[in-house]
Amino acid sequence: MRLAPYIAYLKKSFLRKSAYRFDHLMSILSTCLRIFIFWEIYRTLYGTRQEVDGITMAMVTTNFILSMGLDVVFGMDDNFIPGKIHDGSIATELLRPMSIKGRMIAENMGSSVFKLIFHFIPALLIAQIMIGILPPASPMMFMCFLISALLGYGVMWSISFALQMLSFWVITTWSITTLKNVVINIFSGTMLPLWFMPEWMDRILRFLPFSSIYFTPVQIYLGQLSGAEILEKCCIQIIWILIIYCVGDILWKCGQRKLVVQGG
């Protein structure tokens, strides 16, 4: 497999993102606004208290700033495959000498790299100046955070991939992806840090992939996990990627079979 065509798609998706400047400025503004709103809410909730259940205000702030930032970078084009199925171009696309999955990863990465540089970092700087976030626990932990964040991206990608495959059977996936975004928002710890979840909820979430997306990297960043725990959590992330990807891949194969039998 040669990489050149994938790199071309990555580059194109990066450049396409940069074409819409106004949209881009607005989305930075919206991220900053969301951060401020959350900051205000938590400031009110904390009041004069220093900490709740051993969690300081600074930790909570760092959590939602980092996870909202990652949320921006991890944004997937959930309409990639559904769009191609809808307009029928999926068929001819399959005849091309390149993997559609590979192209999907490349295009997602292209826009993610753009958003990382021109959206995440500026928003983070603004948040740092206006609110302030905790520094990483140590340079070592920061490295681990980056690795874990990359794995979190993988989990997010495979969820999006698997859900997009449903478009072989349903006409619109809009409601499914909206539901996905809501569920991820709640259960990944973006809005409500998972520290504050009731114990029964915590037990359920342990068997779901959502905490692997943002919460694991943030916990590593804050230095809440020991070396062994980091290894364990990263392994869990890898296992989730594999499980969800395999499910998606089975759906993908079934979908392609459906396409050649029923036509598309």
Added chain:
Amino acid sequence: MITLESVSKFIISDFHIHIPQGECVGLIGVSGAGKTTLLKLMSGLLAPKHGYIRTIGRNPVREKGTYGRDMGIFLTGKSNLENQDTAREALEMLCHVYRIPKEEFHRSYEALSERFAFREYEEKRIKDLSLGQRMRVELAAVLMLKPKLLLLDEPDIGLDENGKAAFWKILEEERRKGMTIVVSSHNPVEISRHCSRIALIDEGKLLFYGTEKRLRSKYASMDIMQLKLDGKIPDLEDLPLKKYEAEQDMLRLFYDANLVSAAEIIGLILKQTQVKEIQVIKPNLTDMIMQLKGVKEDELNRGK
């Protein structure tokens, strides 16, 4: 290059065809006859319900995606170009996908944009092009691959006369260089003029497969003679006519040119009456196809 043996799928039933390398085969048939289904079967976009298909020596469904530049395909409504790209960007992207070397791309791009005359709007986005302009770019996109096998589904839709002329000329040149082409169309006249073979399809059946000349000699020997008489209607009982129509002083005779010549008919008529005008009409391809359908249906009915 392509072999189909007793293939059935949707409307296509028990279909046999073999397309040798270097032929340009025109698929003719009315809407819904199964032309697009056939092209999809040949390219591996559809799996046959029954039967055996080999495209460039391989099973096209199982080995989908391995053809690379060997197979170029254009299906109506399934664009190879991306709406957001300009014509140039879209073709450049395909050059990456199909791993066409840079120099080769520049050479073919220059040539094709010149011949299809889309250089003046190459910086416009695909979505802003008119149908005809877009078709020119679509065709350039598949021709750029220089595939061994080219499958085209109604490529002449939206093309103006210049575009059509350029398109057929390029096809002819490529065929001479060894490209195998399968092209479908509603327009039998155009196809018959440019393709080396015609495949006539009706309701998923192959009515005829061969050169235009053979089609004419085999099935279209029914000529029409139109006469304006100046006198009584002659007695033509002895002639093997298919049928005749008389209307005031007009007489229309339908006959098989293989069985009786125009000279014989005229000779007999002139012995009996005066003739003001004579006109012999050779049927065109469209009439012929209608006629052929009738003949085949008769054969089938007799079989029952």
